[in-house]
Amino acid sequence: MRWEVVAWGALALLLFAAEALAPGAFMLWIGIGAAAVFALVAVFADIPVLWQVVAFVVLSVLSIQCYRRWGKPRARQSDAPLLNRRAEQLVGRVVPLQQAIVGGQGRVSIDDASWQVSGPELPAGTLVRVVAVQGSALVVEAAG
Structure with a gap:
């Protein structure tokens, strides 16, 4: 050979x-x-x-x-595009404020997790709707 x-x-x-x-x-x-x-x-x-x-x-x-x-496999659309994007899954949820929004910052509790929120000044207990995600904070507005 x-x-x-x-x-x-x-x-x-x-x-x-x-x-x-x-x-x-x-x-x-x-x-x-x-x-x-x-x-x-x-x-x-x-x-x-x-x-x-x-x-x-x-x-x-x-x-x-x-x-x-x-x-080469073509990029397929996922049937769960938000699977590993937990914060973005919360957009649209309505929850009560756990901590009042003061100076643009507050907190909410969603599914056993506490989230920092930003939005207009609102007292604790106010129902807010998650409208967007900014970094690791949720952007909220008064629901209703």
């Missing part, structure tokens, strides 16, 4: 193993380029090493481009 055939086969296996250990669908496509050169070198014995490397680069780039064009 010629050393070039063994080298390209080993490189392809190494790249496939790297993809398996750190998945990201990138080493796989370079490994496919190496496997293609392995097949070429196994069939055609007189390809110079420089042309083998050129073929490897070209085939790797082509396989990556094929993946990006046809194989």
